[in-house]
Amino acid sequence: AQSVTQLGSHVSVSEGALVLLRCNYSSSVPPYLFWYVQYPNQGLQLLLKYTSAATLVKGINGFEAEFKKSETSFHLTKPSAHMSDAAEYFCAVSEWGSQGNLIFGKGTKLSVKP
């Protein structure tokens, strides 16, 4: 069965610093890959998704992620953190042919220091 590992349950960066949130998936066959963000007391919002059209995926709010098949990774980055980026971030996978069933990582809580 598919699994997703997010390294680091908490990440703290200074405002303006690089954000790097790590995600590794378990399948030898690249699944569909997603990053979601959750702000306090809210549902999840899609940041970006990997569609196999390009290995570097650009999302909303200046985030991007790079798919690396050799490393089974899909790390999320943002060049310059903003205070409003403080939230919890989830990496998720969906297997081929499995609609509506997302397998989530445990999440990484991002704190941004002024």
Add this chain to the structure above:
Amino acid sequence: KAGVTQTPRYLIKTRGQQVTLSCSPISGHRSVSWYQQTPGQGLQFLFEYFSETQRNKGNFPGRFSGRQFSNSRSEMNVSTLELGDSALYLCASSQGTSGLDEQYFGPGTRLTVT
């Protein structure tokens, strides 16, 4: 376009009782998925309905059930509540035609079992 709505937003129940949660998807979406979010287990997939049929099911006991109506609205029911059922229950809707379809999440129902 209205987003995914969930009712009620907060609920307090006693052990042994049952509860029904409701989810109204985005207009035109035919798939509704349900997830349980807890601090310990993270986000876990419960089940997914598409055109009134359960299409996928997670690894939860039979006390957790759901249904979908002809207008795509969905309900989930938990019978014989246990303390461990305390969680945020999220529903998400999508077109449901591909694993790449974006899932749009509602704000969730916070269930507390005492």
